[in-house]
Amino acid sequence: MDADQELFRALGDPTxxxxLVELADRDGQTLFEICGRLVMKHGLxxxxxxxxxxxAVLEQAGLVRARRQGRYKFRHLDTGPLRALVERWPIDREAPP
Amino acid sequence: MDADQELFRALGDPTxxxxLVELADRDGQTLFEICGRLVMKHGLxxxxxxxxxxxAVLEQAGLVRARRQGRYKFRHLDTGPLRALVERWPIDREAPP
DNA sequence: TTGACAGGCAAGCGAAGACTTGCCTTCACT
DNA sequence: AGTGAAGGCAAGTCTTCGCTTGCCTGTCAA
Structure with missing residues (x-):
């Protein structure tokens, strides 16, 4: 599957x-921290x-990077693909005069 | 389903x-015109x-608006939701200092 | 008025996706 | 060593999605 498609697919799910929003709020969380936040703050x-x-899907899309440390695995948000996307996406631009 | 979700879901499919790209290239096409372009230019x-x-999905997401005229129905691209999206999406922004 | 053209509706199918269940690995701490 | 915590793997279920098939509606032109 091509990179754009993986990005859009990853963003397609509300969970x-x-x-991503929770990682933006606090970067470098473990799986259990993220689970806790989803339950507490969002009722999931x-x-x-x-x-x-x-x-795993977010990682595949390049939106999340993981860093192992002992028995913990910290997840970090990577906004690069999103920035690149809004730069490159041709729809949202003025037509040349 | 909430509006954001419909938008992301609509964008999730490559077809x-x-x-959208074809409508950006030439606005106000009929269904058959669009079909022709997808076959000719993209091999779909x-x-x-x-x-x-x-x-219908794109219309539901607000990305396409339709205008009936006789037996034709012209589809028009609406970039508003996309612009609003990149403005509002909180991930792709710097944290306040 | 009748045929052809543009489009719509709805049921059904197959594949992909979200989620669960159960078990396993690895690491830290005592 | 051994126990508990963090995480991974894989098979199975169930839903959603994209697409097809078949038929119907409405509009224009001969």
């Missing part, structure tokens, strides 16, 4: 967008594995 | 994004009904 009831799979 | 083999359903 995944919520994860997804299981740990479900969130883990969502994180 | 739908191609339709989707049926008329498939494209019609894609257009």
């Amino acid at each position: 995944r967008r919520t994860i 009831t997804s299981s740990r594995q479900a969130i883990s799979q969502h994180l | 739908r994004r191609t339709i 083999t989707s049926s008329r009904q498939a494209i019609s359903q894609h257009l």
Whole structure:
């Protein structure tokens, strides 16, 4: 699947967008921290594995980078693909005069 | 479904994004014109009904507006939702100092 | 008025996706 | 060593999605 498609697909799920928002709020969280936030702040009831799979999709799309440290794995938000996307997406631009 | 979700879902499909690109190239096309362009310029083999359903999704998301005129229905691109999206989407912004 | 053209509606199918369940690995701490 | 915590893997379920098929509606032109 091409990179654009992976990006759009990753953004297509509301739970995944919520994860991004939470990582933007506090960068470098572990899986369990993220799960806790989704439950507390957003009332989501997804299981740990479900969130883990969502994180895998986000990682595949380049939106999240992971850093292992001991038995923890910290997830970091990467806004690069999003910035690149809004720069490159040709629809949202004026037509040449 | 909330508006953001409809937008992201609409953008999630590559065929739908191609339709948007074609409408950006030439605004106000009919269903058959769009079908022709998808076949000619992009090698897509989707049926008329498939494209019609894609257009319905795009319309639902507010990305396409339709104007009936006799037996023709002209589709117009609306870049408003896209512009609003990149303005509002909180990830792609610097944190306040 | 009748045929052809532009488009719509709805049921059904197959594939992809979100989620669960169960078990396994790895690391830290005592 | 051994126990508990963080995370991973894989198979199975169930829903959603994209698309097809078939038929129907409305409009223009001969």
